[in-house]
Amino acid sequence: MHPLRKNRPLRRTVLACAAAVAVTVLPLSLKPHTNPALAAVPPQGSAGAGTGSRTVTGDTAQTRWGPVQVRVTLDNGRLTDVTAVRHPSENSRDQEINAFALPRLRAEALAAQSADIDTVSGATYTSTGYRQSLQSALDSAAR
Template sequence: MRRAVVATTGISALVVTLLALKPHQPPALASGAIRGPAAGPSAHPPTGGASGAPAGTGTFTGDPVDTSYGTVQVAVTLAKGRITAVKVLRAPDGNGRDRQIASYALPRLTQEAIGAQSAHIDAVSGASYTSQGYVRSLQSALDQAHG
């Protein structure tokens, strides 16, 4: 009986330690320098943000990011440097499952981006490729706004 208590306590301590060490964000998503073949200067100029407007004001279109399941592209609207809206311009839609994943993942990613006021957000479980594409496109739009 004593061995079972010691073993259970040891395993519980190990699980708690491992959970405490788990990063909040995947390392690839945590860095702002995520670049891939689809990244780089955008061919889409920002809309809004007319001359005389404060830096970081207007709507900025992110780069289209190709994922294993389709292309993801977003446009971010900023007011005085704050994210006020994110519009999904392109999302994976090759089949019903892709559309289903996009329909639950993209609103959550948008909500997180507005709450975090950055592209440093958690991926949605079950939609890791779509999440990565979203983050990369969002980051490119934010880079345009601030660059």
């Protein structure tokens, strides 16, 4: 019998197991689609949503490269401004990364109206701290 035509039960078993794992894990890793604006900012009639403008500073999030803290402004329950109060800026590399990342994080937060925003590539730690502080500020504003 030709060597390439041999039965290979072990290879088939391994491939079958890998396919079973992929079919099981892949659907579990997908995120359900929710409207982030409904999840983060309370509806207009709730006790936490006041009329007028309100500014709240979130908790400081400690990251590997330094603290990150944001301040949000809500106008009639709608997120109108996000400002990074504290962010890593110890060296020129931190300043370069944050000059690129912070405007993108701000724009995403304003568009999403929540802390459910994407991580900026190259600024993972700052993005994580930004999200944590932003969620803290939104939670405080909802009270």
